[in-house]
Amino acid sequence: xxxxxxxxxxxxxxxxxxxxxxxxxxxxxxxxxxxxxxxxxxxxxxxxxxxxxxxxxxxxxxxxxxxxxxxxxxxxxxxxxxxxxxxxxxxxxxxxxxxxxxxxxxxxxxxxxxxxxxxxxxxxxxxxxxxxxxxxxxxxxxxxxxxxxxxxxxxxxxxxxxxxxxxxxxxxxxxxxxxxxxxxxxxxxxxxxxxxxxxxxxxxxxxxxxxxxxxxxxxxxxxxxxxxxxxxxxxxxxxxxxxxxxxxxxxxxxxxxxxxxxxxxxxxxxxxxxxxxxxxxxxxxxxxxxxxxxxxxxxxxxxxxxxxxxxxxxxxxxxxxxxxxxxxxxxxxxxxxxxxxxxxxxxxxxxxxxxxxxxxxxxxxxxxxxxxxxxxxxxxxxxxxxxxxxxxxxxxxxxxxxxxxxxxxxxxxxxxxxxxxxxxxxxxxxxxxxxxxxxxxxxxxxxxxxxxxxxxxxxxxxxxxxxxxxxxxxxxxxxxxxxxxxxxxxxxxxxxxxxxxxxxxxxxxxxxxxxxxxxxxxxxxxxxxxxxxxxxxxxxxxxxxxxxxxxxxxxxxxxxxxxxxxxxxxxxxxxxxxxxxxxxxxxxxxxxxxxxxxxxxxxxxxxxxxxxxxxxxxxxxxxxxxxxxxxxxxxxxxxxxxxxxxxxxxxxxxxxxxxxxxxxxxxxxxxxxxxxxxxxxxxxxxxxxxxxxxxxxxxxxxxxxxxxxxxxxxxxxxxxxxxxxxxxxxxxxxxxxxxxxxxxxxxxxxxxxxxxxxxxxxxxxxxxxxxxxxxxxxxxxxxxxxxxxxxxxxxxxxxxxxxxxxxxxxxxxxxxxxxxxxxxxxxxxxxxxxxxxxxxxxxxxxxxxxxxxxxxxxxxxxxxxxxxxxxxxxxxx
Amino acid sequence: xxxxxxxxxxxxxxxxxxxxxxxxxxxxxxxxxxxxxxxxxxxxxxxxxxxxxxxxxxxxxxxxxxxxxxxxxxxxxxxx
Ligand SMILES: [Mg+2]
Ligand SMILES: [Zn+2]
Ligand SMILES: [Zn+2]
Ligand SMILES: [Zn+2]
Numbered sequence: 019x020x021x022x023x024x025x026x027x028x029x030x031x032x033x034x035x036x037x038x039x040x041x042x043x044x045x046x047x048x049x050x051x052x053x054x055x056x057x058x059x060x061x062x063x064x065x066x067x068x069x070x071x072x073x074x075x076x077x078x079x080x081x082x083x084x085x086x087x088x089x090x091x092x093x094x095x096x097x098x099x100x101x102x103x104x105x106x107x108x109x110x111x112x113x114x115x116x117x118x119x120x121x122x123x124x125x126x127x128x129x130x131x132x133x134x135x136x137x138x139x140x141x142x143x144x145x146x147x148x149x150x151x152x153x154x155x156x157x158x159x160x161x162x163x164x165x166x167x168x169x170x171x172x173x174x175x176x177x178x179x180x181x182x183x184x185x186x187x188x189x190x191x192x193x194x195x196x197x198x199x200x201x202x203x204x205x206x207x208x209x210x211x212x213x214x215x216x217x218x219x220x221x222x223x224x225x226x227x228x229x230x231x232x233x234x235x236x237x238x239x240x241x242x243x244x245x246x247x248x249x250x251x252x253x254x255x256x257x258x259x260x261x262x263x264x265x266x267x268x269x270x271x272x273x274x275x276x277x278x279x280x281x282x283x284x285x286x287x288x289x290x291x292x293x294x295x296x297x298x299x300x301x302x303x304x305x306x307x308x309x310x311x312x313x314x315x316x317x318x319x320x321x322x323x324x325x326x327x328x329x330x331x332x333x334x335x336x337x338x339x340x341x342x343x344x345x346x347x348x349x350x351x352x353x354x355x356x357x358x359x360x361x362x363x364x365x366x367x368x369x370x371x372x373x374x375x376x377x378x379x380x381x382x383x384x385x386x387x388x389x390x391x392x393x394x395x396x397x398x399x400x401x402x403x404x405x406x407x408x409x410x411x412x413x414x415x416x417x418x419x420x421x422x423x424x425x426x427x428x429x430x431x432x433x434x435x436x437x438x439x440x441x442x443x444x445x446x447x448x449x450x451x452x453x454x455x456x457x458x459x460x461x462x463x464x465x466x467x468x469x470x471x472x473x474x475x476x477x478x479x480x481x482x483x484x485x486x487x488x489x490x491x492x493x494x495x496x497x498x499x500x501x502x503x504x505x506x507x508x509x510x511x512x513x514x515x516x517x518x519x520x521x522x523x524x525x526x527x528x529x530x531x532x533x534x535x536x537x538x539x540x541x542x543x544x545x546x547x548x549x550x551x552x553x554x555x556x557x558x559x560x561x562x563x564x565x566x567x568x569x570x571x572x573x574x575x576x577x578x579x580x581x582x583x584x585x586x587x588x589x590x591x592x593x594x595x596x597x598x599x600x601x602x603x604x605x606x607x608x609x610x611x612x613x614x615x616x617x618x619x620x621x622x623x624x625x626x627x628x629x630x631x632x633x634x635x636x637x638x639x640x641x642x643x644x645x646x647x648x649x650x651x652x653x654x655x656x657x658x659x660x661x662x663x664x665x666x667x668x669x670x671x672x673x674x675x676x677x678x679x680x681x682x683x684x685x686x687x688x689x690x691x692x693x694x695x696x697x698x699x700x701x702x703x704x705x706x707x708x709x710x711x712x713x714x715x716x717x718x719x720x721x722x723x724x725x726x727x728x729x730x731x732x733x734x735x736x737x738x739x740x741x742x743x744x745x746x747x748x749x750x751x752x753x754x755x756x757x758x759x760x761x762x763x764x765x766x767x768x769x770x771x772x773x774x775x776x777x778x779x780x781x782x783x784x785x786x787x788x789x790x791x792x793x794x795x796x797x798x799x800x801x802x803x804x805x806x807x808x809x810x811x812x813x814x815x816x817x818x819x820x821x822x823x824x825x826x827x828x829x830x831x832x833x834x835x836x837x838x839x840x841x842x843x844x845x846x847x848x849x850x851x852x853x854x855x856x857x858x859x860x861x862x863x864x865x866x867x868x869x870x871x872x873x874x875x876x877x878x879x880x881x882x883x884x885x886x887x888x889x890x891x892x893x894x895x
Numbered sequence: 896x897x898x899x900x901x902x903x904x905x906x907x908x909x910x911x912x913x914x915x916x917x918x919x920x921x922x923x924x925x926x927x928x929x930x931x932x933x934x935x936x937x938x939x940x941x942x943x944x945x946x947x948x949x950x951x952x953x954x955x956x957x958x959x960x961x962x963x964x965x966x967x968x969x970x971x972x973x974x975x
Contacts, residue, residue, distance in 0.1 A: 870961035
């Protein structure tokens with residue numbers, strides 16, 4: 019019996035296994051392809067031999083004598099009847115064959131060339147540089163040689179057929195011949211093998227042609243017993259069975275002196291099985307499949323790709339103290355908080371060390387047990403799931419033993435307390451594309467089963483509530499909690515490092531609400547004013563009658579001075595500032611909103627001028643407070659004022675409809691004229707364009723203008739009393755284009771930027787005449803969404819829509835891959851204290867970070883300082 | 896016709912540092928010469944200013960963030 023001893027890894031050497039080594043480390047030779055006998059017992063010298071380890075409880079390993087849990091498993095081996103090429107080294111073998119002599123095995127370089135390469139190699143090693151590209155150079159030099167400089171043998175051209183076939187001057191070499199050649203090479207080339215990127219201390223080239231195949235322990239390819247009692251073997255075992263079968267047949271045929279042709283066929287089959295055993299996606303050969311048609315998952319497939327050992331198990335790990343559930347909104351919690359369902363809070367724990375100072379408190383906590391009944395009026399109090407005694411024993415606290423465990427609690431123990439309000443946790447939504455995808459929140463334990471989050475943090479997470487799920491991680495150490503608190507809290511990320519502006523802010527109804535509240539001079543009764551301000555957390559005097567701007571000013575911090583154009587600004591030629599007829603010029607003096615309307619530009623996520631200003635001037639606490647208040651204010655205001663939208667928001671008067679139709683008719687006539695001019699050869703050609711292209715461009719221009727004009731006509735009849743318009747103009751949701759497509763006309767549909775032209779021969783659909791170039795036949799949708807599309811219009815619209823969907827799908831996958839490459843390339847780059855950007859080896863990438871040394875998160879929209887702002891501030895004081 | 900690439904508007908200012916300047920540079924950043932970014936000896940500009948292996952070149956270029964930014968590169972021969 020082998021007892022396990024503690025071993026420390028000193029170093030790892032990558033090399034090749036020699037046949038002797040494989041035999042030496044083998045617990046048994048495997049000779050039979052059968053696995054179990056009739057009684058379900060592993061067959062000796064079969065693939066499931068108990069000397070290779072055990073997977074069934076109760077059995078003992080014949081090699082180490084241990085049971086399932088303790089036996090690590092042991093290798094076996096298969097003696098191959100004939101050698102086969104190892105696919106993993108096929109390219110290396112090719113390089114060796116190309117650069118050595120078959121006659122004497124020496125490198126096809128003269129002494130002078132060799133000496134030069136040796137010197138360069140030595141230098142590269144001293145400098146710690148990559149030496150793998152010496153192979154290329156050697157092969158390049160050798161390819162120029164016609165006769166061996168040592169024995170004079172002619173160098174015949176070597177060809178390589180993927181995956182494992184080599185030809186010398188067209189004559190196919192058997193693996194045995196290749197192996198003989200490689201043996202000579204190891205004898206003759208010796209230390210110069212390093213030039214071929216081979217370390218002769220740990221690898222000899224002929225070992226790349228296998229004569230013995232290691233059989234991995236059964237523990238790496240366990241069989242599973244189905245419910246029916248049937249046994250199902252691992253893919254690797256299946257493949258090994260194939261190898262042994264063919265190996266046996268090859269051996270028998272060869273020993274019986276079968277015709278060369280049959281032996282060669284079997285030999286090739288063995289090569290196929292060994293190749294697919296290593297990599298079942300080798301190009302040039304069909305993958306081995308199950309009876310069901312599923313391709314087998316062999317060695318390479320276990321490691322490769324997203325689901326492989328590296329990306330799935332080593333780079334990406336599953337963790338404890340985490341949970342995942344659907345998210346939903348809660349406007350009543352702070353942006354710093356996250357609502358955690360009671361069931362989740364009872365499962366996740368925070369470790370608390372017991373000290374003489376908190377011993378009594380902890381005893382009380384443990385006494386509660388894992389499922390305490392909260393006192394009346396309280397929905398939740400935390401309990402304890404586990405206690406870790408000072409000796410390291412972990413005790414599960416149950417209702418029955420709680421009292422007992424509490425009594426025996428002593429200083430030095432660790433109590434795993436369930437989550438309670440105020441615990442700090444990490445909250446994350448995939449894809450984690452930027453640092454704001456994972457932020458620290460304070461727990462608020464709430465009923466029901468979803469995570470709750472404030473609507474203002476939706477933009478950084480890019481979250482909505484159509485079924486999105488998010489992950490939550492409970493921090494387990496003091497350091498991590500401190501770090502999260504200082505660096506990762508939501509309020510620390512109000513300004514984004516992406517563009518140096520606010521990324522957290524009001525959305526949708528918050529913006530509509532503040533817009534309605536502050537637009538022009540809306541008056542509020544004392545009752546309404548109190549209702550709105552109380553919701554926003556304002557406590558203080560309220561006048562008898564208040565304007566919306568006065569109400570909004572109550573939540574602005576004192577000492578705020580700002581002047582900017584709102585989102586509602588239409589960009590007049592000369593701005594009349596405070597006399598703006600659209601109330602779109604915002605002036606805030608000492609915390610008083612004097613002019614202008616509050617909209618997306620002021621408080622919105624990504625824009626939020628006020629949020630940005632408060633964060634810079636008053637800090638993150640003030641900004642968090644402002645965001646919490648302004649969102650509540652917006653909601654309260656929209657509820658007092660009342661707001662709704664429906665399809666009747668796109669109702670336009672009969673007269674407007676006539677005007678729109680008139681415009682559309684005009685456009686269609688214009689198109690007919692253009693077509694006529696084209697057909698009669700009178701169309702004036704645009705330089706550098708064909709006549710057809712000119713026509714298309716002209717028509718596109720007409721259809722584009724037609725949509726704009728109909729949109730203008732429609733908008734003329736949709737005023738600021740229209741909810742949809744309010745949402746579009748304030749930046750809350752939707753755009754004027756959306757509105758004009760609903761009320762006016764949808765416009766030209768395009769695929770690849772051109773009018774729709776594919777479909778049937780010389781026409782898009784059988785509804786049209788062949789060669790029809792008119793508006794309707796080429797995808798112009800003159801109906802509005804509200805009116806409804808005709809069948810042909812609907813079809814063209816779907817074509818345009820499909821292109822959009824495909825584009826997004828392609829874009830996301832491509833940018834995802836690009837991001838992965840970029841992250842892998844830059845993950846070791848680090849900013850040093852002196853402002854230089856360096857790799858782990860201290861090589862300089864940038865002498866000053868970003869060339870200007872500015873942290874974009876602390877910048878003003880990318881600039882180090884906002885000069886205008888400073889001047890204005892100095893002037894005002 | 897051979898043109899002076901140093902005069903092209905897309906080619907930033909390159910100059911070879913003096914021995915003392917190199918020493919000072921390495922001291923300020925606390926690095927060895929090999930840790931500097933590299934420029935190949937057969938780089939067109941390196942050839943134009945006659946740089947030799949091991950020289951350190953100071954490059955002053957326009958920067959969209961900083962206005963003017965300074966970088967240093969050590970001249971290296973390609974291995975092989
Ligand atoms: Mg969603
Ligand atoms: Zn064992
Ligand atoms: Zn030779
Ligand atoms: Zn304006």
